[in-house]
Amino acid sequence: MNRRDFFTASALAAVGLAGLRVAPVKAAGSAGTGLVAAREFQIGDAKVTALSDGFLPIDASALIGIDAEGFAALLADAYLPGPTHPTGVNAFLVDHGGRLTLIDAGTGTAFGDGLGHLVSTMTTLGLDPAAVDAVCATHLHPDHIGGILTETGNPFANATLHVNEADLAFWGDADIKSKAPAEFQGFFDMATGAVAAFGDRLMPFTGESDLGAGLTAMPLPGHTPGHTGFMLSSGDDTLLFFGDIVHVGPVQFPRPEVTIGFDVDTEMAAATRARVFDMASADRLRIAGAHVSFPGVGFVEAESEGYRFVPQSWQYG
Numbered sequence: 621m622n623r624r625d626f627f628t629a630s631a632l633a634a635v636g637l638a639g640l641r642v643a644p645v646k647a648a649g650s651a652g653t654g655l656v657a658a659r660e661f662q663i664g665d666a667k668v669t670a671l672s673d674g675f676l677p678i679d680a681s682a683l684i685g686i687d688a689e690g691f692a693a694l695l696a697d698a699y700l701p702g703p704t705h706p707t708g709v710n711a712f713l714v715d716h717g718g719r720l721t722l723i724d725a726g727t728g729t730a731f732g733d734g735l736g737h738l739v740s741t742m743t744t745l746g747l748d749p750a751a752v753d754a755v756c757a758t759h760l761h762p763d764h765i766g767g768i769l770t771e772t773g774n775p776f777a778n779a780t781l782h783v784n785e786a787d788l789a790f791w792g793d794a795d796i797k798s799k800a801p802a803e804f805q806g807f808f809d810m811a812t813g814a815v816a817a818f819g820d821r822l823m824p825f826t827g828e829s830d831l832g833a834g835l836t837a838m839p840l841p842g843h844t845p846g847h848t849g850f851m852l853s854s855g856d857d858t859l860l861f862f863g864d865i866v867h868v869g870p871v872q873f874p875r876p877e878v879t880i881g882f883d884v885d886t887e888m889a890a891a892t893r894a895r896v897f898d899m900a901s902a903d904r905l906r907i908a909g910a911h912v913s914f915p916g917v918g919f920v921e922a923e924s925e926g927y928r929f930v931p932q933s934w935q936y937g
Contacts, residue, residue: 790846865896
């Protein structure tokens with residue numbers, strides 16, 4: 621692991637967080653649009669529900685390897701206004717083989733009112749968080765485990781927590797925390813707090829582990845040391861939940877070498893993204909991204925330079 625990259629990224633992340641502007645996603649029955657950001661689809665015999673936790677506006681200053689002009693040009697190519705990109709925060713509920721598995725747990729109160737809507741969206745849809753059997757965390761950043769930490773306790777009170785051992789070791793390392801910028805130390809506290817909320821229901825894993833219910837862990841290191849994707853297989857159908865391989869789709873699909881200040885190891889993160897894009901495009905593999913525009917599900921197609929994202933079409937019936 622390149623700790624120099626981590627501390628550089630930490631400082632950039634702290635600066636980026638200070639300038640974030642957020643806007644809420646409305647749940648049904650609330651003031652505003654009255655819409656719930658959720659989408660259900662099938663993968664073989666598995667039912668997957670994409671759930672929006674909200675969004676973060678990210679601008680060029682958060683990225684490494686592209687300037688503001690290039691950032692704005694790529695957003696314009698995608699018919700998006702600048703100067704920020706509304707980066708979604710998505711979680712996915714998998715109902716397969718009699719087990720409910722939640723891929724990532726949202727932000728909770730970590731980033732303000734524009735996020736933290738996962739649990740309210742679930743309850744609006746009639747999905748009881750206490751009925752979740754397992755939470756699989758792609759990694760231990762606050763926007764993936766913050767929803768575990770609420771004033772009334774862990775809403776996924778009956779679930780096991782599955783996390784890569786490398787992430788547990790990194791975020792639980794007091795020496796690494798002590799050397800991190802003060803603004804970033806809260807990330808360590810949230811990670812250890814979320815893990816502690818599961819007590820003896822913590823289930824660490826390493827490598828390509830079989831997690832049951834058709835899910836297999838796939839190591840995708842770089843963004844964090846234990847950053848992990850989860851491959852769902854049912855019948856002849858597959859879907860890769862690839863976590864934080866992408867943060868700003870209109871930029872990083874065509875320019876996969878562009879990294880973000882939240883990456884612990886930027887070079888490894890870029891190499892992992894290139895490997896995943898190559899695999900997904902060659903195998904026509906369906907992917908689900910935590911930060912791809914909601915619902916974040918689709919395909920990766922190779923272009924003459926870089927790649928493009930092809931959203932999954934609506935499943936009728």
